[in-house]
Amino acid sequence: MSGFEEFDVTVRIWRQAASAEAGVWQEWQVRIPRGDHVLNLLAAVRRNGDPSLCFPAHFCKIGTCGACALLVDGRPALGCRALVKEPFVEVAPPRGRMILTDLLAEDAPH
């Protein structure tokens, strides 16, 4: 089944300790099933690249809670719904939210 064929992905991720800190892009190469979700891609980075990577990992994972809102290739997306089909993916925190750490963010105070 080609939908589950593994392939190598370069993932570029925005790392930032907190909203007030400077951020930096970092890249990793991971091997995942083609068409897997972005959250699973991030989990592969944490497992095989950097265990300190923070991202929203413990929420509904069915596209209803909105906790996994991210920018994927510059566009707003849900990490549990966005599929990885290309060999390069860029992931950043969502716009308009306060960054807690890396890709973890919460609604900014009004």
Ligand code: FES
């Ligand atoms: S984890 Fe709830 S919408 Fe993605």
